[in-house]
Amino acid sequence: MANSQFEPPDSSRTLILNKSPSFALASGIDKNRLALLVKEKNSASLDQLGGVEGVATALRTDSENGIRDDAGEVRKRQDIFGSNTYHMRPPKGLFYFVVDALKDTTIIILLVCAALSLGFGIKEQGVQEGWYEGGSIFVAVFLVVVISASTNFRQETQFDKLSKISNNIKVDVLRGGRRQSLSIFDLVVGDVVYLKIGDQIPADGLFLTGHSLQVDESSMTGESDHVEVDSIQNPFLSSGSKVVDGYAQMLVASVGMNTSWGEMMSSVSRDTNERTPLQARLDTLTSSIGKVGLSVAFLVLVVMFIRYFTGNTTEDSGFKKYSGRNTRLADILDAIVEIIAAAVTIVVVAIPEGLPLAVTLTLGFSMKRMMADQAMVRKLSACETMGSATVICTDKTGTLTLNQMKVTKFWLGQESIATNSSSSIALNVLELFHQGVGLNTTGSVSNSVSGSERQFSGSPTEKAILSWAVLDFRMDMESLKQNYSILHVETFNSEKKRSGISIRKKADNTIHVHWKGAAEMILGMCSNYYNSNGEVRLMDRDGRNEMEKIIQSMAASSLRCIAFAQKQVSEEEMEGNDGGGHAGRKIKEDGLTLLGIVGLKDPCRPEVKEAVETCQLAGVRIKMITGDNVFTAKAIATECGILGSDNNSEEVVEGVEFRNYTAEERMQKVENIKVMARSSPFDKLLMVQCLKQKGHVVAVTGDGTNDAPALKEADIGLSMGIQGTEVAKESSDIVILDDNFTTVVTVLRWGRGVYNNIQKFIQFQLTVNVAALVINFIAAVSAGEVPLTAVQLLWVNLIMDSLGALALATDRPTEELMKKPPVGRVEPLITNVMWRNLLAQALYQIAILLVLQFKGGSLFNVSPIVNDTLMFNTFVFCQVFNEFNSRELEKQNVFKGIFNNRLFLGIVAITIVLQVVMVEVLKKFADTQNLKPRYWGFCILIAAFTWPIGWVVKLIPVSDEPFLGSIVRRSGLIFRRAIYLKKHSSPKEDIGMNP
Template identity: 70%
Template sequence: MRISDKLFGPKQRWRLAFSVISICNALISLTKKKLLPAIQRTPSYKVIDIHADDEVNESDQNHIPFYKIDPKSLVNVVKERSLELLGQLGGVEGVVALVETDAENGIVDGVKNLSCRRNVFGANTYPKKPPKGFFYFMVEAFKDTTILILLVCAALSLGFGINKAGWANGWYDGGSIYIAVFLVIGVSAVSNFKQSRQFEKLSKESANIKVDVVRDGRRQEVSTFDIVVGDIVCLKIGDQIPADGLFLSGYSLTVDESSITGEGDHLDVNWSENPFLFSGAKVVDGYVQMLVTSVGMNTTWGEVMGSINRDTNEQTPLQARLDKLTSYIGKIGLTVAFFVLVVLLVRYFTGTSKDAEGHREYLGRETKFRDVMNAVILIISDAVTIVVVAIPEGLPLAVTLTLAFSMKRMMSDMAMVRKLSACETMGSATIICTDKTGTLTLNQMKVTEFWLGQNAINNDSLHKISLNVLELLRQGVSLNTTGNVYRANSGMAAEFCGSPTEKALLSWAVFDLGMNMEELKRDCSILHVETFNSEKKRSGISMRKKDDEKTIYVHWKGAAEMIVSMCSSYQDQTGVINSIDEAEKVIFNQIIQGMAAKSLRCIAFAYGKVVEGEFGYSDPQLLKEEGLVLFGVVGLKDPCRPEVKSAVEACRGAGVKIKMITGDNLFTARAIAIECGILSEEVGFDNGEVVEGAEFRNYTPEERAEKVNIICVMARSSPLDKLLMVQCLKQIGHVVAVTGDGTNDAPALKEADIGLSMGIQGTEVAKESSDIIILDDNFTSIVTVLKWGRCVYNNIQKFIQFQLTVNIAALVINLIAAVSAGEIPLTAVQMLWVNLIMDTLGALALATERPTEDLMEKPPVGRSKPLITNIMWRNLISQALYQVAVLLTLQFKGEAIFGVNEKVKDTLLFNTFVFCQVFNEFNSRKLEKKNVFEGILRNKLFMGIIGVTVVLQVVMVEFLKKFAGTHRLNWGQWGACIGVAAISWPLGWVVKCIPVSN
């Protein structure tokens, strides 16, 4: 008896266990008593529901933030659009106080405050469908029909084999098929699981939208996931509302709630009648600062998102095209397999086939039923494995791998793919219609010229400007803007917020004109705002000075020639107002054209005065639009990106035309196009390469179709002009990529074959309408996307060539051997191993090739080019014929050539066949180039897969003899197999010398 048994008998052990349990319970109770009150006092864990009649004790007030309001009441106010409930809370001002937010400075007190708000009101996130686990992909792989048939055949073979030869030797045939099938399934499941995780990650990144919020008195950009109740969010045209909230301040706000309500009408939102803003809605017009009242699942959009289960897998057009190819090849494989099955069964039942020892098999009275069934099962298993090898199920896998690899790499190259199909379609693009600002240029505006009247003003003459004119300029810049100037204290440098144009104007006004934005806003009250959009190309306000309540001032700013056309007079630097006649207009137009010729964007300022009671202008919402006074024209320089010219040249070399579509005038557009290399300096305005949007719009459909190929630059274009151009280009057969950043670009982005939105300046409407988001707004990144698109298409073609070579060789050798010899030379396990090399490992090796510069030296694929080109047919047929010739020679003359028995001959045939695929995988790296080793060391994954394949093949032949049905080979036989297979390299070089029309 052990010592433990002497010391602790059964009763003693039970008592000890009971004592331990009792001590644990006591410790747990003590822990609860000590720690629970502390946990309850922590703000992070307590959310209280207090109504007007409830009493709040001092400890709650000290430790619990936001005790003044029930979170549910905030949710219901917006969801029910209830002005009555809002009134009970004290209106919008009351809610601001209740959520402890400052209407001007937003949330203060930093990170701790934000954390408390998330704990009390929730986070701005939505539940998502849980990602598919590895087990799901294993089950999906098992659903394949051929796999199921193989499993059934393996089970029958296993049963008959064990019954005939016992466990020790009878499991090899059926068990080896099982192991091979599970290996194929496992590799396929792992691959699909990893790609699913990659798509999930990219989906999460694309949903991470940035918005502007006011916190600690400054405007800053944060993720929508980080928004909390009490935040003040700044929204402009094209933004998507990130949470439910209330209108705090803003102008001319119109929202589109069709994504929530299904109604297409746009709603006006204002302070008094309809201050309710719903998450998921889009800002159609105007500008707003909204107070967030509910986030995440407490919002209207959250309820919708909670009921949606999105699947990240989508089938691209190329995958659909390959499915048809797979189906067609599969039908051929099924036909061959059925024919082989019939031939083998006939030969077996007529006694013309041979057993494993080479003796003829006869069906006599002494033949047992199980022997017959075992032979039939093996024959069926062989036929099924022919189908497995013949059907190129690796084609869809290759597309998935290529797209996933490309998407991951494109993220590091500043491009986020939202739709898988865009990767492959981009490779076929023939036209790129691009914006100017921020895409071809740096989007770093700076005022470089300033004109007052007909005089250029430089730094030396700024002091000569009259105080009256300076005051008007300061008002025009500081009040007629959606930007802002932030200074924490007088000693800190100013920070400018807004669009690049707004920031440039504000910076110029602060440093050159001595503008004090806060002071001007205190001294003036804004009555109405007309926000800027791409159709009007101007913005305006009406305002009053607090010391002159009877006079309404109207300020306009916008495209210079449009503002000049609204003016009847101009003010010079001394404050004198002069009328504008036709001669004066010519002078102003020359000034504007002169600045535009220097690639400057021209912005003009004008104002008008309306005395109260003046007929037609007593309503401050009716902004005066004629008879205005011009009092300034500025020229803003936005330098071209230094790398754009080489990127444009690369596109031209690739056969892709670039068309610049911009809102700037003809002269600015032409100057920028010349600087970027889109136009040559000799191009004028009379050859049709540079047109205005209005001119293009007024063409007849026939004229547009005739002239659209000639046009390189479209100036003063509207969103309708861009849409018309895209439609026209598609009608005449082009594959069109379009860039856009504004809400009004959405129709063109959707209409295009590939929509490319800007990640920095792009609105959420533009991003939702696009297929790819260019994260750095850089044209060079668009060229990178083009290169990756071509790489995707090229990698798929490489894999098709590689796989069809194996398909043709395997089908021909099995068909001929079955008809002539009554057997197929490769066992089920061997063919499954070849299938693994060909499908999964081959797809992984060839699908991860990176783009090369020679891809940009070819013309675009376009819409009608076949997937399998003449060059690919030349390559694959030559390799397949060589493999068939070698394998048939080994099948019928191998024993005599090498002086070996049939088992060794079959091993030689199997080994040679596998190494033919290994060497041909190198050939498939380059469809046209003779040097197949170029850049091979940069693709470590390719070399790794080749190495793994060779090692596993050695293991299969030398160590898994019974499992794989092989026999050990000597050094000479190994050398012969590798040498014969290596001939495919010089053969590929010679074949590529044969000219073929593509």
């Protein structure tokens, strides 16, 4: 059976399967040949191996029962064929991020300055004393680099963990005669895998059984056309492809690195440094502030050079630092290095590199907590974007409801039949009904391990109908499969909302067509109906109206209505022979006879009404988009609180009506629509597009393959983790692991928390930036030197960047956030409230430090170095106290919930302890002097005034007008008023000019 073209290049590396006593494979067939068989789609070689059944036999796979459900069997197959995993490039290590941090221009300049300072210091003062200034800069830079690198490394590690979780897809596998859900990583060669619409093929394999299977291989081949797969012409299935139609069972032929998908994925480098929209905005903000910082640093550099070389800079003792030709070259170079280091340090403090760090921290923290709250973030930007959402378009089944279907009503014709009363139905009708339920399904029935009870698999709807038919109507699935052969299948899709099948009865060769689907759709295809006695009645106008009333009454009771219809056809009536001798390529869709209508109850989730109210209180509109009929949709929406009791007619629309609106009508009415029933995927996509054009930030939930366009179009796509197809998950930004709408609300809350945390940190950091720049500039111009040394400024930079980001970026979202309107698309990142808070605090800090700069020595009768230490200490404690103020942007009580964030309290405590060490212990390192207790008390008291100032400032109302625009407008009004008053003698005529 071996084919020469499959001979491996090196037989010594080839594992011959028949070396294992567990497998009676054809001689010479190994895993490499099986892999090539599918990769090259070699039909000739497959035929030589006896076709798919021959390969299954060689792999000791029973197509009816799968492989043995035994851990030893699975392990043995993994040892021989490999596991279904592929090699990924390892995540970047800590050293990579250290090197990356050292590439920063300001860090490089600081290191050069530190090296020069170290060299000059050791030369002038010896090793014992001369290393302090240069060495301290080295240590400070080292701390900044290590903390930045470790933070980025932690983010990389977290992304790696999330990636592994997101790739852990569940698939249905047949083992030991039972259908069970397993991780794709647990698949082995020989497994029988169930495939349905929306699934991603988890390994390379061969088509065993199924109908109408079409796959999208564009991810592998780039070809957009769908490929039809069957047992004769093309039985090859490639991993990474997606099922777009039909269903099938697949025999796994190769896994992991032996597949084309595995080889491709192992060569793809992962880029975890995704830039979110908020990070992009912050990069722009950082760049703008950096330019201001560079300008100030350059001015300081010029001023200090001028003052130094003109002899206006003095030592602490009063002597000039530069005295013309008498000054030694080493002293001049030392002074130049000192001036450059001071200017560069101003740039380091001015550039708020902590902003992107804060985003990374808060996103990483939120992602971790959201995972615990049953939401897995696939795209980083979704965290922050969700906080701006103004509309959520949600589906119904499984999201608003429990997705626990149960048949509670059954109508046969115009008679209501008890759901457990099969004896009252004629045998011929019961037989037809068994055909329609048991064969026209993607579900299955199997016995449990103990054999004491049956297990039902498939979608919730399929499981509910199958369990009802088997347990109450004595349907025997095995008997049906033996007595009937399936000719053709049309699988369920969201467009037609029905599925069809044509079957041949083996006993008498009669052909039957069966349809199942949305009740009103099936009803429209019927001309007759059965009654319980087995008689066929003509469906006249009155009969049809009566049936429609039955459906409406069931739907009004929140029941999902599924109808069954059939027709016996002759060979001549079979439509659309495909030219290849395959009869029944199309299924009759008219002139059917209605078998019955079942009503399935799917109760609302008990917590969903409160979740909807929370969204509405937060200013987020909820729109339910469902495939159910309008009566069921209204009932569920009212029960969930989406619709009020008055049920405004403009709030409910059917998909066909919505799509038939003109563009102007859609844009006019889309705001008021709360429920869309009988919607198609196109209708859902159309609504999302209309809402985005209206300026909304739209979140969409979906679980089906046909939801993919809407999920991609939405600002935030939320797929369902339990019922969602792999196509839907791949198209989404966030996976809701428990399929619960309450989790969607939790994601909304976390999104708002992310945005709020970033704003808090921006306010905190810009306060430090403004104060540090103004103080250093004024001091440099007036005194010729900056009061805060390079090491001190680096320490302040460390506080506000890394420690400040950790403290403020890890607050959990509060309930108050859900009582505010959504941010939307156009809200400025720095609001007027933030400007008010940060300018007030910055002005206070500037005033205090300027007083200390020019009057501190005389007020406290201390030396210049002690005065500089007082300034440094006061400045640091101002930031410590202002961290508390920054916890709340608007509320005056900044201590509420403070003990819920132990990390914040821990960082504040660490900052205070390290500051004490910097001042009292590392005097040489930090260029500080010991402070007496009363001076410590003074620093803390002055810094503590930031609390009452923050409390008072938050009483000042602010307008919603953009801050800079308000300043320009008011300045213009004042200028115009002045001109007007100059021209007119009486100011009383100045009507409407008051700004």
